[in-house]
Each structure stands twice: as structure tokens, then as C-alpha cells.
Amino acid sequence: MTVEMMIGRGREAIDMIVDPGSFQENRIGESEFSPELGPGAVVGEAKLAGRDIVVIANDAEAINERFPVVYFGVIGMEEAYKMAKTVYTVMRQDAEKAAGEKRPLLLIVDTPGNAPGKIEEIFGMNKATGAYQLALAEARRCGHAVVAMVIGRAISGAFLCHGLQADHILSLSPEFGTMIHVMPLTSISRITKLDIERLEQLAENNPVFAAGPDFFYRLGGVDEMVTELEDMPSAINRHIQEIEAAKAAGVADCTGPMYHGKLGEQRGGRMHRRPVIERMTAEFAAVAEQYL
Amino acid sequence: MTDWQALQQKSFYEATARERANGIVDAASFTELAGPRDRMSSPHLPALGEAIEFDDGVVTGVGRVGKHPVFVISQEGRFIGGAVGEVHGAKMVGIFQLAQQAYAQLAAKGADSLAERLPAVVISFETGGVRLHEANAGLLAHAEVMDQIQNARGKFPVIALIGSKIGCFGGMGFVAAATDLIIMSELGRLGLTGPEVIEQEMGREEFNASDKALVYRTTGGKHKYIMRDCNQLVEDSIGAFRTALASALQQPYAEIARCRRIGSEALVDEQLALAELSCEIQPQDARDVWAYFGNADAAAIPEQTTADFLRTVRRRP
Incomplete structure (x- = not known):
């Protein structure tokens, strides 16, 4: 068993996961991205178990010279639009292919946040993510x-941007130093004025606020924990097949955020979501004819 | 004067979430769903020693604008800054699901009936995003709302109203950006990273959060209107927002969808070009961008009335 920190090692993770030598950076079919564009985001095509896939990852070593707040895996405006453009390029190129033949997208997640800066706010960073x-x-x-495969940091809005829209979400287990949170417990402690020990105690029975992949697992925000680095390719491949089978069966919301909501209830972590939606549905049914 | 007529005169900025929800739809047409009587409050706040509200800081329900059923989400900034937790987020998702149901029922009655009575989701934002006391559940709810907005594409409009005290920041900043049409007042503020967070992360030199004029220049309604990040700028009254909403809903769906700023490859190309322009201009302040787009007297813009501003402003081409 290999346990080592993967934070800051997005490029290495690509090599660990895809077929040896298959990653072609900045190339998606006939389209090519300029290497200068959004260097904090690494995009390109590769093969996984012989099949064509498209990879979108973070590069913690890249510095975006033109946007000084973008470094250490931060997603800036250029990075987010480059990631979006990659997705649209794949959709366009595969538009005529049947569902099971469309190329899978693999998001390798290691990002501490969306770019916080004045220029970003003036030009609308909210649009980019x-x-x-x-x-x-x-x-x-x-x-x-x-x-989505979380290998390092999946923090708050950056995880929403790069990860939480996936069909399925995998995470390296906590021994790898994986971080999934909105805020560390120290900050929650400052805001709630409750000491860390008390918060840790509360978190044992309620996963809604504490930091860590285990809590997201209990809330249905992580489908599966991967416990060995060597298992990443096979786990990802297995999930691609599960996702495609689920979609082929044609059940609505069988993957993605709405599915993760149901998973959170099955795992006992999000027990209040469904009763709220059901109550609203029942109350609307009683008045619907006034409106429809 | 009825209560509803009085609401029309009221400042949108000062109004409560419930006043906004009632006032932006036709008189006496609003039915609250999962309202305070249902006591669907946060189960998580008491354990952390926090007070609860019986609506969990968001008013959800259905009203009418003309013949259109309008599904309303109205956030209350007075309760933990309008932040989104598990129940609050579920109420938002519930509204989208009801709009989908209504859409399917109306579509079954035929295309003419659907066009005439097309449902809409309207969100009156007042929020800083995720509620930290139940941050993980709040974050996951944001992802559901984004998915629901994408799922509404090609079916019915999703419209954002921004003009309340807290503004619209954090994860809800990109939820707003993802809607079809954004209506703001000049007092509305929209962004991703709130001013205090930028100052805390990047230092006071990058951003002085206590400089209110700077905050408005960077995130306020006039700036967003110049950038085309908001589609319509209206006076600060519930009536002005309602009038803008009603006239938008008279447009065919395709016209409303044309107001989007993101959501297609062509729009991403346009935004990417704008990000490149930011490198070219290297603005020290939003005023530099206003001047670049042809507003010779950029310094005067913050002082202008909304009406004067709308008469003279030059927007991003």
C-alpha cells in the first residue's frame, strides 16, 4: 500500500491514472489550446483502459503571469473558461455519437479556491465558475x-466549480491528506464560538459542518473512497461503466447532484432535504389548479 | 390603498423577503409553500447554539404574473445573512422541481397553451452563499441548484432580482450568473468573493472593504449594467422590479434566453475575450473600464440618478 500526499501533484496524478504516455496536453480531437491560456488548468485527451477520455486537472505549480492571484491550483477566469471551453469542445465533437460512445470526462481535483481579486470581481469571476x-x-x-477524482484539495466554491457537477465523485481517503471542506474547523470554531473539541464531538453524529472527505461521504457528496493510489484507474473505469449503464436505463437523475442528494439520505447524512421538497409538492398540489 | 399597492411603493432594498415575494407577483396571487407554519427550520443550528427561523431564511411559493405561474424564491438577509443551509437549499431545489412539474403539465395541454402560460422561476437574491454552520450541506445544495438551472434550459425562464441589503455573493453569485435574465437596482451588488474576503485574503492594498464607494463601483448595479452582467437596471422599489419582471415575461422564451451571459460555447468565447481585455486594460478601478467603454465622465457615474445614468451610459459593446 502506498500512502503519500497528493496535494499539489495534479500532473503526476494524470500519469498515474491514464494509460502510459497517452496524455496529449491542450489537444481535444482536432482542437488545440494555446499553452499560455489559463496555465492553472491542465486539459487534454488521453486513454483509460484503451478508451478515449478527456482530462481536466489543476496544476499547483503553474503561475498565471497575467493574473497574479492565480497560483497553487487556484481557478481564475482564464482557467475556468478554458475548462468550460474544453467541455463544450468535447460535446460538439461528440454530438453525433450515441450516448455510450461519447467520451467520458475525468476531473482530477486539487484546487484551494476561485481567484479572489479586484480585477476578477470587476470582470465577473462569478460568470467564469x-x-x-x-x-x-x-x-x-x-x-x-x-x-471527479479528488486527489488533494477540494475547497468550497472551487469544488462546486470543479467536481460537484460530476455524475460520480471519488476521493482518495483521508490518509492521503485529502481535504474537502468549505472552511476548516478552526474557522467554524471562531464563528460559532464553540471550542474545537466540542465541534469534533458534534461532528461524530452530524456531518454537515466538519471538514474532511468522510463527512462528504456521509452526506452523499462523495460516492466512493479510494484507499490505494494504484486503484485509481480501475475505480474510475468502473464508475464510468456504472454511470453509462445507469444513463442507458433512462432513469431521471440517476447520477449527478440530485442523485447525491438521495445518496446523502441513504447514508443518514442529509435527512431533511426530501421531507422539505415533499411538503412543498403536497402544498402546491392543493392549489395547483389556481395557477395552471 | 391595499397592502399590495403599498408594497409597490416600498424600497426593494429595505423590504423583507416576504414583502418582496408578495409584491413582485400580481396582487393577492402569492401562496407560500413550506412557510413558517410548517416550521421547517434548520435542525443543525440549535446544536451550535444558534437561533432558528421557521422559514430557514427563505420564502418560497407560487404566484401569478398575468397568466404565467411564477415560482418564487426570496432570500432573507436578516437571518444569518441569507445564507444557504440544508433546509434553505432544499426549498430552492423544491421550487425548481415544481416549475418542472408545472411545465410538463402545461406542455401536455399543447404548444399554444404552454407559450401563453409558460412558468418561470424568479429568485430574489439576498445572500452571501453557503451557511457556515451547515456548510457541507449548503455546498451540496448549491450544486443541485446549478443543475436545476441547467435542467430548465430550453424549457422555462429563470430570472434573478438583485437589489437587497446583503447583495448576492459566494456560491449564489454564480447561481445568479447562470440565470437567463438579471434585473438589478443600483443598490444591488453581485459578485463571487465578497469585499471582506478579498481584503482578508489579498490584503488591504488589493481591496479596502470599508470603502463603500469602491465596493459599489466594483459590484454594484450600475457597474454590472455597463458590463452587461445585469440586463436591466431599475429604480429601487418593489413596483419597479415587478414592472420589469412582467414586461420580461411578455417576451417569447427565446428572447429571454438571449439575455444570458454564459451557458454556451459562443458565450464562453465572448467572456474569454473579455478576460483577455482585462489584461489589456489593467484597470486599477472599475472607472477605468467605464472610461474604456466610452463613458468620458466616469467619475460622475456613481452620483447620477438611475434615470440619468440610463439615458447617458455607454455599455460594453
Whole structure:
């Protein structure tokens, strides 16, 4: 068993996962990206178990010279639009292919956040991260299998952007130093004025606020924990097949965020979501004819 | 004057979430769903020593605008800054699901009936995004709402109203960006990273959050209108927002969908070109961008009335 930190090693993770030597950076079919564009995002095509896939990863070593707040895996405007453009390119090139033949998208996740800066706010960073999420949701809904593999940091809005729109989400187990959270417990402690020990105690029975992949697993935000680095390729491949089979069966919301909501209830982590939606549905049914 | 007529005169900025929900749809047409009487409050806050609200900080329901059933989400900034937790997020998702149901029922009655009575989802944002006390559940709910917006594409419009005290930041900033049409007042603020967070992360030199004029220049309604990040700028009254919403819903769906800023490859290309332009201009302040787009007296813009601003402003081409 190999246990080593994978934080900051997005490029190495690509090589660990895809077929040896198969990754072609900045190339998606006939399309090519400029290597200068959004260097914090690594995109390209590769093969997994002999099958063509498209990879979108973070590069923690890249510095975006033109956007000083983008470094150490931060997703900036260029990065997010490059990621979105990659997804649209795959959808366009595969538009005529049947659902099971469309290329799967693999998101390798190691990002600490979306770029926080004045220029980003002036030009609308919210659009950039939104654009990538809409592209992923569309790809997922039109038949591409989208798998996210968390290898390092999956923090707050950056995880929403790069990960949470996937059909299925895998995470390296906590021994690898994997971080999934909105805020570390120290910050929650500052806000709630409860000490860390008390918060840790509360988190044992309620996963909604504490930091860590285990809590996201219990809430249905992580489908499966991968416990060996060597298992990443086979686990991802297995999930691609599961996703494609589920979609072929034609059941609505059998993958993706709505499915993860149901999974969160099955695992006892999100017990209040469904009763709320059911109550609203029942109350609307009673008045619907006034409106429809 | 009825209560509803009085609401029309009221400042949108000062109004509560329930006042906004009632006032933006036709008189006496609003039915609240999962309202305070249902006591669907956060189960997580009491354990952390926090007070609860029986609506969990969001008013959800259905009203009418003309013949259109309008499904409303109205966030309350007075309760934990309008932040989204498990129940609040589920109420948002529930509204989208009801709109989908209504769409399917109306579509079954035929294309003419559907066009005439097309449902809409309207979100009156007042939020900083994820509620930290139940952050993980709040984050996952954001992903569901984004998926629901994508699922509404090609079917019915999703419209954002932004003009309340807290503004619209954090994860809800990109939820708003993903809607079809954004209506703001000049007091509305929209962004991703809130001013205090930028200052905390990047230092006061990058952004001084206590400089309110700077905050408005960077995130306020006038700036977003110049950038075409909001589609319509209206006066600060519930009536002005309602009028803009009603006239938008008179448009065919395809016209409303044309107001989007993201959601297709062509739009991503346009935004990417804008990101490249930011490198070219290297603005120190939003005023530099206003001047670049042809507003010679950029310094005067913050002082203008909304009406004067709309008469003279030059927007991004």
C-alpha cells in the first residue's frame, strides 16, 4: 500500500491514472489550446483502459503571469473558461455519437479556491465558475460520463466549480491528506464560538459542518473512497461503466447532484432535504389548479 | 390603498423577503409553500447554539404574473445573512422541481397553451452563499441548484432580482450568473468573493472593504449594467422590479434566453475575450473600464440618478 500526499501533484496524478504516455496536453480531437491560456488548468485527451477520455486537472505549480492571484491550483477566469471551453469542445465533437460512445470526462481535483481579486470581481469571476458548471451539467445530461477524482484539495466554491457537477465523485481517503471542506474547523470554531473539541464531538453524529472527505461521504457528496493510489484507474473505469449503464436505463437523475442528494439520505447524512421538497409538492398540489 | 399597492411603493432594498415575494407577483396571487407554519427550520443550528427561523431564511411559493405561474424564491438577509443551509437549499431545489412539474403539465395541454402560460422561476437574491454552520450541506445544495438551472434550459425562464441589503455573493453569485435574465437596482451588488474576503485574503492594498464607494463601483448595479452582467437596471422599489419582471415575461422564451451571459460555447468565447481585455486594460478601478467603454465622465457615474445614468451610459459593446 502506498500512502503519500497528493496535494499539489495534479500532473503526476494524470500519469498515474491514464494509460502510459497517452496524455496529449491542450489537444481535444482536432482542437488545440494555446499553452499560455489559463496555465492553472491542465486539459487534454488521453486513454483509460484503451478508451478515449478527456482530462481536466489543476496544476499547483503553474503561475498565471497575467493574473497574479492565480497560483497553487487556484481557478481564475482564464482557467475556468478554458475548462468550460474544453467541455463544450468535447460535446460538439461528440454530438453525433450515441450516448455510450461519447467520451467520458475525468476531473482530477486539487484546487484551494476561485481567484479572489479586484480585477476578477470587476470582470465577473462569478460568470467564469458558473460557465464551467453549466457546461459540465449539460455534458452530464447529454450522455457524457463525468467522473471527479479528488486527489488533494477540494475547497468550497472551487469544488462546486470543479467536481460537484460530476455524475460520480471519488476521493482518495483521508490518509492521503485529502481535504474537502468549505472552511476548516478552526474557522467554524471562531464563528460559532464553540471550542474545537466540542465541534469534533458534534461532528461524530452530524456531518454537515466538519471538514474532511468522510463527512462528504456521509452526506452523499462523495460516492466512493479510494484507499490505494494504484486503484485509481480501475475505480474510475468502473464508475464510468456504472454511470453509462445507469444513463442507458433512462432513469431521471440517476447520477449527478440530485442523485447525491438521495445518496446523502441513504447514508443518514442529509435527512431533511426530501421531507422539505415533499411538503412543498403536497402544498402546491392543493392549489395547483389556481395557477395552471 | 391595499397592502399590495403599498408594497409597490416600498424600497426593494429595505423590504423583507416576504414583502418582496408578495409584491413582485400580481396582487393577492402569492401562496407560500413550506412557510413558517410548517416550521421547517434548520435542525443543525440549535446544536451550535444558534437561533432558528421557521422559514430557514427563505420564502418560497407560487404566484401569478398575468397568466404565467411564477415560482418564487426570496432570500432573507436578516437571518444569518441569507445564507444557504440544508433546509434553505432544499426549498430552492423544491421550487425548481415544481416549475418542472408545472411545465410538463402545461406542455401536455399543447404548444399554444404552454407559450401563453409558460412558468418561470424568479429568485430574489439576498445572500452571501453557503451557511457556515451547515456548510457541507449548503455546498451540496448549491450544486443541485446549478443543475436545476441547467435542467430548465430550453424549457422555462429563470430570472434573478438583485437589489437587497446583503447583495448576492459566494456560491449564489454564480447561481445568479447562470440565470437567463438579471434585473438589478443600483443598490444591488453581485459578485463571487465578497469585499471582506478579498481584503482578508489579498490584503488591504488589493481591496479596502470599508470603502463603500469602491465596493459599489466594483459590484454594484450600475457597474454590472455597463458590463452587461445585469440586463436591466431599475429604480429601487418593489413596483419597479415587478414592472420589469412582467414586461420580461411578455417576451417569447427565446428572447429571454438571449439575455444570458454564459451557458454556451459562443458565450464562453465572448467572456474569454473579455478576460483577455482585462489584461489589456489593467484597470486599477472599475472607472477605468467605464472610461474604456466610452463613458468620458466616469467619475460622475456613481452620483447620477438611475434615470440619468440610463439615458447617458455607454455599455460594453
